[in-house]
Amino acid sequence: MLVNGRWTDDWQPVQESDQDGRFLRQRSSFRDRIGAASERGFAAESGRYQLYVAYICPWASRTLIALRLKGLQSVVDLCVVDPRLSDQGWAFTGEFGSDLDRENGARYLHQIYSTADPTYTGRATVPVLWDKREGTIVNNESSDILRILDQDFGELAGDDVILRPPALADAIDACNGRLYDDFNNGVYRAGFATSQTAYEEAVSQVFATLDWLERRLGQSTWLVGEQLTESDIRAFVTLIRFELAYYGLFKCNLRPLSAYPSVLAYLHRLMAIPAFAASVRPEHIKAGYYSIKALNPNGIVPVGPTPDYLTGIGR
Numbered sequence: 001m002l003v004n005g006r007w008t009d010d011w012q013p014v015q016e017s018d019q020d021g022r023f024l025r026q027r028s029s030f031r032d033r034i035g036a037a038s039e040r041g042f043a044a045e046s047g048r049y050q051l052y053v054a055y056i057c058p059w060a061s062r063t064l065i066a067l068r069l070k071g072l073q074s075v076v077d078l079c080v081v082d083p084r085l086s087d088q089g090w091a092f093t094g095e096f097g098s099d100l101d102r103e104n105g106a107r108y109l110h111q112i113y114s115t116a117d118p119t120y121t122g123r124a125t126v127p128v129l130w131d132k133r134e135g136t137i138v139n140n141e142s143s144d145i146l147r148i149l150d151q152d153f154g155e156l157a158g159d160d161v162i163l164r165p166p167a168l169a170d171a172i173d174a175c176n177g178r179l180y181d182d183f184n185n186g187v188y189r190a191g192f193a194t195s196q197t198a199y200e201e202a203v204s205q206v207f208a209t210l211d212w213l214e215r216r217l218g219q220s221t222w223l224v225g226e227q228l229t230e231s232d233i234r235a236f237v238t239l240i241r242f243e244l245a246y247y248g249l250f251k252c253n254l255r256p257l258s259a260y261p262s263v264l265a266y267l268h269r270l271m272a273i274p275a276f277a278a279s280v281r282p283e284h285i286k287a288g289y290y291s292i293k294a295l296n297p298n299g300i301v302p303v304g305p306t307p308d309y310l311t312g313i314g315r
Contacts (some may be wrong), residue, residue, distance in 0.1 A: 003121050005114040010087040022189060022198040029122055030137040031043055031144055034152040042131055042138050044153045046075045051145070052112065052128040054090060055281040056083040056288025058184065058237035059142035060127040065233050066149040068119070071158035076149075081109060081126060083281075083288035089124050096287065103132060113137070143176075146230055160240035163230040171224045173232040183209040184238050191250030191295065199251065207254050210263065217262040221269070230271075236270050239263065240280055243305045245289040249296065 001008055035044045051067065052062040054163035067076060081090040082098040090109035092101040106112050110124035116137040129138045129145050139145050150163040164172055190206060194197035214234065216223065223231040239244070239257070246252045257264055268275045270275045 001121075001123055002110050002113060005118040005120050007088055007108075007110055019080045022193065022195075022201075024182065029120070030116070030128075030140045032138050033144070034116065034138065034148050035154060037152060038138075040134075042134075044156055046156055047077070048131060048133050049075075050077040050079055050130045050132055052079050052109060052126055052130060053125045054081045054288065055082060055097075055284035056277070057126050058241060059125075061237045061279045062142045062230075062233050063127045063145045063149065065236070065275050066146050066163060066230075068278060069158075069161045069163070069228075070149050070153070072149060072153060072156065072161075074226055075153060075156050076129075077103075077132075079103065083284035084291040085288065090126060097281065097284065102129070104135075132194075145206065146233065150230070161228060163228075163233070165225075165227070165229070168225045168229060172231050175224050176234055178209065178212070179238075180196045182206065184234060187238060187242075187246040187250050187252055190252050191246065203252055203254060206252050210255070210260055213266075214260045214262050221266075221271040236267070236276060237279075239267050240271075241285055241289075244282055244285045248302065249289055249292075 032039050032042060034042045034049075049064060055061065055062055057062075064078075067073060069207075077097075079092070079101055080097070081098045082093040082096055084091075084096065086108070088110060092099060092107060092109075094100045099227055101112075104112060104115060107117070108124070109128070109172045112128060112130065113120045113122075113124045115135065117132075124229075125140060127145055128140045129148065130136070131138050139148060145165060149157070172232065186202050186206040186209065189202035190199055193202055213223075222228055223235060242252070242257055247256060257267070271280070286301050290296045291299060293299070
């Protein structure tokens with residue numbers, strides 16, 4: 001964690017807990033936009049921005065999917081951190097399919113934060129949208145970056161997919177709220193709970209959401225309306241990690257995904273879309289989650305699940 005821009009302690013997975021042992025997530029600090037919506041005048045320009053991501057991280061993977069769906073791979077540069085969490089958090093090693101930070105020469109992601117704000121206090125998280133011209137962070141909130149990529153790059157972005165069509169905005173928000181509270185963050189509340197009560201509460205909500213998804217997807221191809229939206233991205237990033245990490249390491253093992261045929265068929269449909277498939281690196285997901293010493297002190301990475309549980313996942 002950074003305190004006034006200085007690294008102070010070894011990385012810890014639990015950001016904060018309430019008095020009943022419930023995991024609490026830190027709020028993002030950099031929340032500007034690009035183009036007309038920008039408060040600081042960040043313009044939509046090709047080559048100006050770099051997106052720092054981790055393939056292990058579901059929040060960062062949201063932005064990877066959106067980047068490719070919108071055809072912005074040649075507009076926004078990517079820098080991938082090592083999936084294995086170090087004592088100083090995310091690192092740039094050039095190993096395990098990750099990158100070195102050639103833009104800023106940082107060794108750790110937290111140095112990007114202290115460069116942007118020398119007095120920053122908080123955790124250094126991915127994704128980060130970085131402005132190379134101004135040498136600062138535009139945004140580090142994945143839900144914002146999703147909408148920046150979808151809406152703020154104008155003619156630089158493709159328009160084949162609109163992730164948040166105005167006519168569906170209210171329905172998308174309602175779906176996103178259910179997904180975030182009880183599923184996307186619910187698996188973390190289960191995995192990082194520090195009391196039995198908090199754990200059981202979180203797990204029950206995770207599986208209530210899977211039951212809800214099964215009913216919904218038994219009647220519809222997509223989660224909202226008749227098209228792919230950002231809600232499908234939000235569901236996908238947790239579903240694709242479920243068997244790889246959450247079922248075992250996070251103790252979300254009441255039922256496997258195979259108990260949800262409509263959900264599993266939906267996951268297959270999304271994996272058939274190149275932008276979704278390209279965001280999945282199973283070896284990063286397993287190496288990253290199983291490097292969390294608080295949950296896996298011996299660092300042993302499981303050999304499974306086998307690739308046949310979802311076509312293409314072991315590619």
